[in-house]
Amino acid sequence: MTLVVGVGARRGVTADEVCALVLAVLRGAGRRPEEVAALATVEAKAGEPGLVAAAARLGLPLRAHPAAELASVAVPHPSAAALAATGTPSVAEAAALAEAAARGGAGELLVPRRKSARVTCAVAVAHGDGRLPAGGRGYTREDAAFGLPARRRPLIRRRIPRPAVER
Template sequence: MTKLYAVVAITKHGTAIARQLQEKMADVDVYYPEKFARGDESSRDIKVFSGSVVQHVPTLFASYSGLIGIFSLGAMVRLIAPLLRDKKTDPAVVVIDDRAEHVISVLSGHLGGANDLTHRVAHALGARPVITTASDVGQTVAVDLLGRAYGWSIENFENVTPVSAAVVNEERILIVQEAGETDWWPYSQPLPGYISVLHSIEDAKQQPFDAALLITPRLLSAEEAQTFLQRGVLYRPKVVVLGVGCNRGTEAAEIEQVIAETLQKVGLSILSVRNLATIDRKADEPGLLEVCQRNNWPLVTYTAEELNQVPIPNPSETVFKYVGTYGVCEPAARLSSGAEDWIVEKVRSGNVTVSVCLVPHQKGGSL
């Protein structure tokens, strides 16, 4: 299981298509029956199998990000039906007919990437992609994919299905974007007329709507949640950068507690944290590394010289004495985020200092 996708053929024609696909796509492993072996399988790293494909599909389904079957749609449905668990975890599944005329997205079209994979495979084979997802066919907002390319997370995934229905049924959709990347619209034509975009939740309170998409790092008030999330989806863009300093040997639990308390006080969601930033001398700090690993946050580091290039409101002679810079958390947050100012200047608690900046993104534009 060395590649992202498994290509499985069961016929003579399908075997030829699988070999062709391997030549065009570097991220596929190919499997077909040993009775169609041509003798070069070992050199091409092609896997041949004996017996029925039924015996092998469960392992391939669980081991790869996507499964590409060169056989009928009905056969694929019967094979994978007992294996299905959840749309957030099931792999992409695609089928190709035995003449490579059509490539069909079967399962996990959005979250699993089957629709994109279908287009890639169809392009490689000169075939016709078949996509049945309503938002793709209608070229409208894909609620479960919005901002995914930028790492945005959905806080209330249980609302995705009803809001998606509102979108494809062309009800009044309100998008409120307070932060994050603004070039998320993937099509060349303008947004449909039933979708409105605002950049202030205060303005949004005056706008009638049937379903809402909120893009913000803020913790919502009870009133805002009641108004917008009854039939709304809350996205957390990765726009919060945390500058962190700590004494050597500080435990991960203490660092996490200071981070959580700091974000809570200023009303920012921890789900919107993009990364931590600090001085390069802390690149091997066990507590910091553990915090980053637990939360899947990158750790960005800067030299003392780089940090000293940033004017800061709370310079410290003591910090300079020990690490050669007048501050760690404040300049690190500014440098990493590209922000002009801090949401939180240096906060000290125990062995930890934290500073918070927001990544600036241009609002408006074509949207």
């Protein structure tokens, strides 16, 4: 399971405000920043210094998606203000879902859009395509969080010849 944070911001936003909202939203969802694979936004905001600096501070890549791509993503909270400013009715939710889908398989919102004064963010989960990991390892310890039993490795028994006993 991979987390992606979608971020929208007004011009001139600071990295402090972006980081504060992202970390507060993750904390509220019971997630750690280490679980996040990327920040995602609309192409028009990808060069915003506050977003670029926040991504660097969090140690995450900043992924940009075209407004037309984000406009085609169904979201629960479209915004007329976002549509007027960027050409898509959602930046944070749509960017999070689009980036989750780009990582393979389906994505779903874990946290819908949250706002501060100049920033919006949403968190999506990228589920992958549902296949077993490479090598067919089956379930891992991380699956225990979903209540799935861990797969045990079969016990391999070899016959060890006994030494001949002299009589």
